[in-house]
Every structure is written in C-alpha cells, then in structure tokens.
Amino acid sequence: MALFVLTYGYNDTPLRAERRDDHLAHLNxxxxxxxxxxxxxxxxxxxxxxxxxxxxETAAQALVDQDPYTRLQVTRDRQLRQWRVTVGSLGSG
Structure with a gap:
C-alpha cells in the first residue's frame, strides 16, 4: 500500500456546514x-x-471522488500526491 496526501482549500458555500456530518461519516x-x-x-x-x-493513485483518487465535499464542490484546489515517508512511520506504507 502506498501513502497519498490530499491537500485542499474550501469554497465559500453553506454546503460546508450543511454537509459536514456526511463528510465526516465518509472519512470515518x-x-x-x-x-x-x-x-x-x-x-x-x-x-x-x-x-x-x-x-x-487511481484507487486513492476514487476515495477522494466519493467524498461528499468533493462531489458537492465544497473543496477546491485539490491536489493528490503520492508520499514516501523517509523518517518515522504512518500506517503501513
């Protein structure tokens, strides 16, 4: 398994607050x-x-695409990149 980092900003939309529970449920x-x-x-x-x-990366992008914040354009400037940990550890990557 590889590690990927998604960074993003937020669009100015009431959907951020309205759909936060759905976003968190997806992440959980x-x-x-x-x-x-x-x-x-x-x-x-x-x-x-x-x-x-x-x-x-295709599998990681599919996870991002399922997020309600992505589908509803709550987030912007999304950047997904593979990340290699050199020192320390995260997950099993």
Whole structure:
C-alpha cells in the first residue's frame, strides 16, 4: 500500500456546514476500512489535508471522488500526491 496526501482549500458555500456530518461519516468509514491514516483542517480552518493508503493513485483518487465535499464542490484546489515517508512511520506504507 502506498501513502497519498490530499491537500485542499474550501469554497465559500453553506454546503460546508450543511454537509459536514456526511463528510465526516465518509472519512470515518475510510478509517474503519484502513484507507484513511489521518485527516483534518488546518488551524485557521481555510484548508485541510487527508492522508490516505491505497494501492495506487487511481484507487486513492476514487476515495477522494466519493467524498461528499468533493462531489458537492465544497473543496477546491485539490491536489493528490503520492508520499514516501523517509523518517518515522504512518500506517503501513
């Protein structure tokens, strides 16, 4: 399994608050399945980051595409990149 980091900003939309529970439910499901390592917003709440485990970039992108925030365009400037941990450890990657 490889690690992938998704970074993103937020669009100015009421859907962010309205669909937050759906977004968190999606993230919790991924965590329970072992696909999510960590997720959360930056402290200024203007953007966030998600660390995923997946077989490849296509599989990681599919996880991102299932997120209600992605489907509803709550997030913007999404960037998904494979990440190699050099020091320390996260997940099983």
């Amino acid at each position: 499901k991924l965590f329970e399945e072992g696909s999510l390592v960590a997720a959360g917003p930056y402290t200024d709440l203007t953007a966030g980051m998600i660390v995923l485990q997946a077989e490849d």
